[in-house]
Amino acid sequence: MSDIPFKNPGWAGNTGEFDLTEEQVRGDDFVGDRPKHGGHASGAGTLPYMLADKHPEAALFEGEYQERFEKILTRYPTKQAALLPALGLAQEIRGHVSPESMDRVAELLDLSPAYVRGVTTFYTMYNKRPVGDHLVQVCTNISCNLAGADEVVDAFLRYTDTELGETSEDGKFTVIEAECLAACGFPTCVQINSRYFENVTPDQVPQICEHLKSQGGE
Amino acid sequence: MAYPYVSDHEVQIVSKHFGDPQQRRVDTYVERGGYQALKKAFDMGPEQVIDMVKSSGLRGRGGAGFPTGVKWSFMPKESGKPHYLLCNADESEPGTFKDRELIRWDPHQLIEGCLIGAYAIGAQHVYIYCRGEFFEVNQILARAVEDAYAKGYIGKDIMGSGNDLELTVHQGAGAYICGEETGLMNSLEGRRGQPRVKPPFPAAVGAFGMPSTINNVETLCAVTHIVDNGGEWYRQYGTEKSPGTKLFCVSGHVNKPGNYELPLGFPLSQMIEEVCGGMRDGNALKAVIPGGSSVPIINAEEVARCNLDYEGCVEVGTMLGCASVIVMDETTDIVKAVRRMVDFYAHESCGQCTPCREGSAWTAKILRRIEDGRGTEEDLDTLMQMTQQMVGTTICVLSDSVAAPVQSSIEKFRDEYLALIRRGERVGAA
Numbered sequence: 001m002s003d004i005p006f007k008n009p010g011w012a013g014n015t016g017e018f019d020l021t022e023e024q025v026r027g028d029d030f031v032g033d034r035p036k037h038g039g040h041a042s043g044a045g046t047l048p049y050m051l052a053d054k055h056p057e058a059a060l061f062e063g064e065y066q067e068r069f070e071k072i073l074t075r076y077p078t079k080q081a082a083l084l085p086a087l088g089l090a091q092e093i094r095g096h097v098s099p100e101s102m103d104r105v106a107e108l109l110d111l112s113p114a115y116v117r118g119v120t121t122f123y124t125m126y127n128k129r130p131v132g133d134h135l136v137q138v139c140t141n142i143s144c145n146l147a148g149a150d151e152v153v154d155a156f157l158r159y160t161d162t163e164l165g166e167t168s169e170d171g172k173f174t175v176i177e178a179e180c181l182a183a184c185g186f187p188t189c190v191q192i193n194s195r196y197f198e199n200v201t202p203d204q205v206p207q208i209c210e211h212l213k214s215q216g217g218e
Numbered sequence: 219m220a221y222p223y224v225s226d227h228e229v230q231i232v233s234k235h236f237g238d239p240q241q242r243r244v245d246t247y248v249e250r251g252g253y254q255a256l257k258k259a260f261d262m263g264p265e266q267v268i269d270m271v272k273s274s275g276l277r278g279r280g281g282a283g284f285p286t287g288v289k290w291s292f293m294p295k296e297s298g299k300p301h302y303l304l305c306n307a308d309e310s311e312p313g314t315f316k317d318r319e320l321i322r323w324d325p326h327q328l329i330e331g332c333l334i335g336a337y338a339i340g341a342q343h344v345y346i347y348c349r350g351e352f353f354e355v356n357q358i359l360a361r362a363v364e365d366a367y368a369k370g371y372i373g374k375d376i377m378g379s380g381n382d383l384e385l386t387v388h389q390g391a392g393a394y395i396c397g398e399e400t401g402l403m404n405s406l407e408g409r410r411g412q413p414r415v416k417p418p419f420p421a422a423v424g425a426f427g428m429p430s431t432i433n434n435v436e437t438l439c440a441v442t443h444i445v446d447n448g449g450e451w452y453r454q455y456g457t458e459k460s461p462g463t464k465l466f467c468v469s470g471h472v473n474k475p476g477n478y479e480l481p482l483g484f485p486l487s488q489m490i491e492e493v494c495g496g497m498r499d500g501n502a503l504k505a506v507i508p509g510g511s512s513v514p515i516i517n518a519e520e521v522a523r524c525n526l527d528y529e530g531c532v533e534v535g536t537m538l539g540c541a542s543v544i545v546m547d548e549t550t551d552i553v554k555a556v557r558r559m560v561d562f563y564a565h566e567s568c569g570q571c572t573p574c575r576e577g578s579a580w581t582a583k584i585l586r587r588i589e590d591g592r593g594t595e596e597d598l599d600t601l602m603q604m605t606q607q608m609v610g611t612t613i614c615v616l617s618d619s620v621a622a623p624v625q626s627s628i629e630k631f632r633d634e635y636l637a638l639i640r641r642g643e644r645v646g647a648a
């Protein structure tokens with residue numbers, strides 16, 4: 001895959017230059033970072049970040065996040081429709097969705113805590129327990145599998161010395177398998193926090209991990 | 219542009235600006251003729267827009283291939299209720315990676331298509347349900363929507379036409395089933411993304427209980443160009459029954475995997491050889507899944523006579539689906555590949571209907587047993603019988619999608635299953 005005749009195709013930088021920052025990868029064409037208060041209400045429900053720096057004790061829905069939550073509410077005809085964006089926001093703030101977060105969301109949206117738990121556990125992207133600084137999701141579905149995704153998973157597990165679904169002892173990495181990440185033309189695709197790493201081969205895994213470690217908990 | 223790979227066979231309409239980051243800017247988009255189709259649509263009136271899309275013969279690009287203009291005409295005219303247009307960007311069919319590219323390279327093309335669609339069906343609000351894992355895509359899209367609001371292409375009195383339209387980007391949370399239209403509606407409403415029983419169909423009772431229409435990203439992108447250039451112009455590409463161009467997402471064992479926009483009806487073998495640079499390492503072709511993991515697998519002989527349009531794929535006993543071509547060469551372990559796909563469905567089954575919830579899990583277990591060399595010949599009969607009971611017995615077609623690869627692979631590659639069972643060892647995997 002080394003002869004791909006382009007650089008910087010998007011998020012990941014398919015050239016193997018994994019030490020590029022997210023800003024460099026996006027290129028200066030990218031129209032800037034989205035503020036924590038969400039900018040215009042039309043896009044306030046999207047999650048700008050999944051940060052390496054996680055604050056499990058942070059205050060929920062206060063300050064700028066409160067502002068964003070209220071913007072989200074204006075975009076739907078029912079209050080309940082804000083449930084998914086609100087859970088996403090809770091995860092963005094704390095790094096995972098704890099039962100306490102769920103109860104708070106239920107209170108804000110006039111839903112029962114049990115209902116919110118039912119919805120939260122239906123979706124895979126809500127981390128029901130704390131994860132490492134870097135949540136490594138390796139796509140092992142059909143196209144990546146044909147390209148050897150299983151070996152990439154093994155390489156990550158070997159490097160981080162952990163088991164699938166568990167967090168490494170230093171709290172840096174959680175490695176899980178992901179279902180198709182819609183980058184089948186660039187296998188193996190690995191999503192680490194909010195960034196896609198494409199065309200990953202097992203021998204690149206240490207390089208990627210070293211780079212992430214050097215960035216620390218941002 | 220040198221976007222991953224391009225081919226001379228391509229007819230680039232929706233993918234014209236792939237690889238050009240400037241296209242994301244609203245100013246560049248407008249300079250290149252953007253938002254003119256929306257203006258044309260406002261001048262034409264909703265009925266004429268629907269007629270034009272009907273005359274183009276555009277068929278839904280999300281998998282089912284239902285004519286888009288006809289779908290739009292199902293929307294009630296004077297219901298007095300709010301109408302919604304939902305854009306399905308919850309791309310998660312294994313093998314598909316077109317919507318992500320469409321949005322991240324050309325977000326305004328989609329926004330314009332959404333606005334035209336909303337105008338045609340009398341919707342006041344568009345929701346783009348974008349897949350949760352697409353952080354980058356969501357950011358680009360959200361920023362593009364903000365820019366379009368700032369420039370007056372969305373919002374009140376768009377371009378002085380007196381039309382008001384709202385657009386919201388909704389980020390999903392990781393569930394394949396939310397790509398099913400009624401599952402998507404439930405998810406948008408803040409529920410578990412479990413599909414609903416039809417009827418009532420979305421055009422009568424959809425999102426928030428109101429008349430709604432759902433279209434795929436690629437469909438709406440194509441609408442922009444159809445309204446700009448006319449229905450007849452679109453018909454010059456493709457075949458009589460499947461007009462236009464389609465993005466083919468080619469992955470697997472080819473030299474140049476990637477997105478290629480080809481006229482429908484393009485021969486599959488020519489695509490593999492000429493467009494995608496042939497098979498990896500010069501290996502022989504073993505099997506192809508032409509439409510994403512939910513459609514039957516075809517073998518090399520069927521590949522040779524398969525044309526890539528909705529009818530051509532049906533002729534060889536499979537479906538075009540969302541045109542996600544997964545190519546497998548002679549080294550592929552078919553049993554493992556099928557087991558991996560079934561694992562996926564077992565994971566993504568929403569659990570509403572028993573045949574799907576139990577069937578997908580047991581199918582995965584039996585396949586795993588065969589893969590490990592502990593299977594029996596009876597297992598193959600059990601698999602055939604069980605998957606037969608999973609077709610057409612559930613609310614949505616996820617269950618049918620489990621049956622397709624299992625049944626087709628047992629029919630066409632029975633030898634591989636038998637070899638594993640008899641020798642207790644893998645074939646194919648070198």
